[in-house]
Amino acid sequence: MEDEQIRPFWRVAGFAVRLTLLVLLLAGAFLVALSVTPSDRTLGEFRAALEADRVSRVVYRPQEGGVSRLVWSEGPLVWHEVPGLLTGEGPGTYPVEQFRRDIHTIPGRVVREGPERDSRGIFPNWPFLVPVAQGAWTVGVAWVLALLIMIGSVPRLGNRWAWFWLFTVGQIGAILFLLLEPRPIWRGIGRERAAGQEPSGEPEPRSRLNVRLGGGTGCLLSIAVGIVSAIAAVGLGMLMGLLLG
Template identity: 30%
Template sequence: MGHLAHTEPAPLAPSSADARQTAPPGAFNLILRALIAIGLIAGWVQLSQTPTYRSVEDLLWALEAGEVTQITMERPSADSEGSFPVEWEGPGRPAYSSYPYNSEGMPVTDSISDAPEAPDGFADADHRTRILEAASRAGVPVIERDIDTDHGGFRLNYAVIASLAACLLLVAGPQPRLATRWAWFWLGVIVPVAWLVFVVLEPTPWGRSEPSPPRSRRLTGGWALLLALALGAILTSNPWYRDLFPP
């Protein structure tokens, strides 16, 4: 009996579409890609300035780590009890939360059960005292004023719209030259910044007036998925990226 040859899966797949040079796309394609790129960048800038919810324990840990530059709290009135907002700024996106407060100094039991243990010295204090003492120790200014707590509601997210447009362009547009459609899909879904790379480079790079040289192989979907997972793990270790694209 003959022996079956064992072959390893190739990360790059041959494509008949790459047997010829890829001509530069038309004006409509270039304009569409430019609009998508502008939408992605504008959406990410918008997202970086939009407050994100964090727990009070996250604020305390950020104060301990020196990652807070300013805190804004609402001053409770006399004989007040309930939940009060707090906002803070630092590297990355601004954040907000709420804390339970009892003006009579009774023990506060409405804490976040799933949050990590608070830093030493704050476990037995009420939440407001914990925040003020932590801010004092860290030298962070605290502004007390009325806070608009309307962080919800509908907001037009340009990045989401542009990402969907890039995905539609991937499906209905010209055949990609550097990677298969599935490869770009996994890269864009897991690492959103890949959509910007896609609209800049596919099917030919911006500003290229001559046909692109042919490619005999392209990155395939399975290998792109592994690459995207690896890139995602590396990028999410960066606080700025993690705030912008939570895992």
């Protein structure tokens, strides 16, 4: 009797954790998609935005004494970039010293971008690059927790190796896992069946054909999913850029 009373609580708690992680990852992916497709602006427009206190975040990359990449946001949804910045000395450059003088009033909103941005190997960068305050560690922790949940479970649609490749090379495997495992999230928690039967919250049957992805198939699928997700992110960012101006 006690087990029957405790079981629904854990099912509700597990569903709540799953839904929370999914919302965090979806929000993080959306914000990252917007930040990777900034609209073009001039250096003068950047300085004007600074003077008007419209800049909420600045990401820059120094190189050879100059700023080689400069991206800034005016709120979490609107991102701009100054294209064509040259390094070294001469016209078309933006010396780091001048940049630091320009942003002296907002030092807490400035992030220096280093080579480690692209150094995670097969692991996705985007959960750790969410461009809002505390966003990177929050979404990063959500991604790690989703990975640990996957490793500690028995997935329905594919084995752990298949999901591992989708989590890493596939980029959005964590989102797909939380959506689909152990049962599609839109089906809710499920209700207890009649006595003697398994609760409906248990994993759904794999499929009518009883097909379950293996590691090799998951690896190949992850490549396609990674390409599609990258194209979708760029498309979403461009669309939102047009809508938000």
